[in-house]
Amino acid sequence: MKNKEYIDTIICADCREHLSLLADSSIELFLSDIPYGISLDDWDVLHSNTNSALLGQSPAQIGKSGFKRRGKPINGWSQSDRNMGKEYEEWCGSWAAMILPKMKDGASLFVFGARRTMHRVVNAFEDCGFLLKDILAWKKDAAHHRAQRLSIVFDRRGLQQEAAAWQGWRLGNLAPIYEPIAWFMKPYRIGGTLADNVLEHGVGAMNLEACQLHGANPSNLLEFGFSKHEERIHEAQKPLQLIEFLIKLTTTEGQTVLDPFMGSGTTAVAAARLQRHFIGFEAAPEFHAAALQRLGQKSAAISHAVRPAHFQPLLF
Numbered sequence: 001m002k003n004k005e006y007i008d009t010i011i012c013a014d015c016r017e018h019l020s021l022l023a024d025s026s027i028e029l030f031l032s033d034i035p036y037g038i039s040l041d042d043w044d045v046l047h048s049n050t051n052s053a054l055l056g057q058s059p060a061q062i063g064k065s066g067f068k069r070r071g072k073p074i075n076g077w078s079q080s081d082r083n084m085g086k087e088y089e090e091w092c093g094s095w096a097a098m099i100l101p102k103m104k105d106g107a108s109l110f111v112f113g114a115r116r117t118m119h120r121v122v123n124a125f126e127d128c129g130f131l132l133k134d135i136l137a138w139k140k141d142a143a144h145h146r147a148q149r150l151s152i153v154f155d156r157r158g159l160q161q162e163a164a165a166w167q168g169w170r171l172g173n174l175a176p177i178y179e180p181i182a183w184f185m186k187p188y189r190i191g192g193t194l195a196d197n198v199l200e201h202g203v204g205a206m207n208l209e210a211c212q213l214h215g216a217n218p219s220n221l222l223e224f225g226f227s228k229h230e231e232r233i234h235e236a237q238k239p240l241q242l243i244e245f246l247i248k249l250t251t252t253e254g255q256t257v258l259d260p261f262m263g264s265g266t267t268a269v270a271a272a273r274l275q276r277h278f279i280g281f282e283a284a285p286e287f288h289a290a291a292l293q294r295l296g297q298k299s300a301a302i303s304h305a306v307r308p309a310h311f312q313p314l315l316f
Contacts, residue, residue: 001073003208007256010295012269012288013259015281020099022279024200027103028203028255029110029276030184031246031267033238034121036114037088061231076264085120092124100129102258105199106188106204108133110181112238118180134220136181140240141225147172180226181222181246204253211249233264233290243270251276265291 002023011018103109109130113121122132127279147170154163188197188204197204208217224242226232243266247257253275259267262282268291271278 003256003279004126007121007277008272008279009263010265010270010282010288011190012283012285013281014283016095016098019095019102019260019279022102022258024101025104025201027099027258027279028107029105029247029257030099030107030253031110031257032265033082033112033236033258033266034092034261035234037084037117037120046129048259085117088117089120089124092121093128096125096128096130099258099260100186103186104201104203105186106194106201107186108114108203109184109186110136110246110250111184112138112179112181114174115180116184118158122182125182129187130184131187133183133185136183136196136220136222137178138181138238139178139223143175143177145172146176147174149155152193154182185214185290202255203250207251211245218249222312229295233294234287237264239264240266243267244274247274247276262291265294268295 003026006018006022018171023205039311043212081264099109103175107124111121126132150169150171151163153171154166185204188194188201192200194204196212211218217311222242223243224239224245226239227241251257252278256279257267257271258279260281262268262280263279264287265282268278268280272295280291282291
């Protein structure tokens with residue numbers, strides 16, 4: 001089996017070094033919280049244009065916990081900043097093209113992204129040959145609001161009259177209470193039906209019965225929060241229940257989930273808990289180590305669970 005060395009393992013490497021080595025038509029689900037390209041941290045700076053203030057703070061932001069790191073404004077600091085979105089789109093395409101032949105026909109792909117850069121992800125994936133099914137919305141329990149008071153900005157400039165006139169106004173965005181999840185599908189055989197594809201490849205349908213919420217079928221608005229005792233390792237980490245929901249929705253036991261940007265390892269933990277195989281990559285050594293530790297703890301906790309006969313235990 002060509003995927004043997006990757007199954008149920010998280011490799012510490014850039015996924016682009018390994019994706020071409022996976023067997024074609026061997027993956028039933030792609031599920032990944034990819035870097036958003038919004039300069040959240042060093043690992044999220046996916047463009048060549050830098051500036052001394054990037055990831056730092058402006059004078060007005062120093063000492064404010066809501067402004068720990070500074071990203072580039074929408075308008076950028078220079079004309080060349082306008083290329084950042086295009087560079088991010090090219091980065092997405094560099095690995096999305098490698099994934100297409102590895103997915104089974106009709107397989108789903110769930111890609112987490114940012115509201116301002118998700119269109120770049122969609123462009124890259126469509127250009128590579130994937131079809132966009134829907135844009136889901138993950139509604140969070142809470143969101144930090146980082147909008148600056150315009151009156152304070154003017155007051156610090158000595159513009160008291162303007163500060164009074166703009167009282168109550170802010171600079172920034174509304175509270176970011178949701179994050180988009182692009183749901184793609186690999187095209188299935190022309191002339192066939194989706195039902196035919198399910199019979200041939202075992203993917204393409206939704207298990208709504210297993211994913212009912214409060215007795216009702218789910219919608220494309222997903223409301224999941226972190227459980228009380230859920231360990232938080234990565235600042236971009238997603239709730240385990242949310243990832244489990246997406247896996248249950250589109251796969252059956254024994255199938256394989258691919259996550260090339262494992263981060264804290266949530267996808268691997270969720271797959272193991274649901275008796276699915278996983279293939280994962282994580283480029284940052286510190287997150288890779290934390291994910292392996294987390295996965296090892298979870299695997300030990302469920303090692304006594306009853307597994308289906310066709311499911312083999314984790315390889316480590």
